[in-house]
Amino acid sequence: MSNKFDIFAGSLVSVFMHEDVKNTDLDSESYVELPEVAAFPTTGVERNVIDVPNFSSQYNRKLVGRMSVPSIELSVNYMAGSSHDKLVKAAEDGTRVQLKIVYYVDAAKTSGIQIAYNGFVSKTELSGGEDSVVARSFTFEVDGAPVEQGVFAPFAASARK
Numbered sequence: 001m002s003n004k005f006d007i008f009a010g011s012l013v014s015v016f017m018h019e020d021v022k023n024t025d026l027d028s029e030s031y032v033e034l035p036e037v038a039a040f041p042t043t044g045v046e047r048n049v050i051d052v053p054n055f056s057s058q059y060n061r062k063l064v065g066r067m068s069v070p071s072i073e074l075s076v077n078y079m080a081g082s083s084h085d086k087l088v089k090a091a092e093d094g095t096r097v098q099l100k101i102v103y104y105v106d107a108a109k110t111s112g113i114q115i116a117y118n119g120f121v122s123k124t125e126l127s128g129g130e131d132s133v134v135a136r137s138f139t140f141e142v143d144g145a146p147v148e149q150g151v152f153a154p155f156a157a158s159a160r161k
Helices: 084-093 154-160
Strands: 013-018 032-034 046-052 060-067 070-075 096-102 111-131 132-142 148-152
Touching: 032 084, 070 096, 084 111, 084 132, 148 154
Parallel strands: none
Antiparallel strands: 013 032, 013 096, 046 060, 070 132, 096 111, 111 132, 111 148
């Protein structure tokens, strides 16, 4: 079981794809894992910031606007014929898909944080060389708020049953 001093390791992340954007079940068996994630994907939120002149002070004020989720950059060691091709097809067709990112806090991958987003694959690039791995990068544009997010642990799974 993890404790409060666990830290994330780069290999302790998994990314899954779901073709049904109406899904809200993070435990759905319809998620397909995207193997060989090559870089730790970054997620979060951002707000637009407006600089407002304050004429009664020498300092301006700042106002924040609505939240949005920035683009998620996903890099994989490309495997032709795998689930990576489903993301390529989603990019080519312009269809919405759901990505679930799981950040594990233990090497057994039994506890961690998971979050799912709906959106579009707006860009994909293939790279590599004679002395480097064939890699494919994807830019995932999040459409709206996170679909669902939560913490999971062995004790939480047994408590739900």
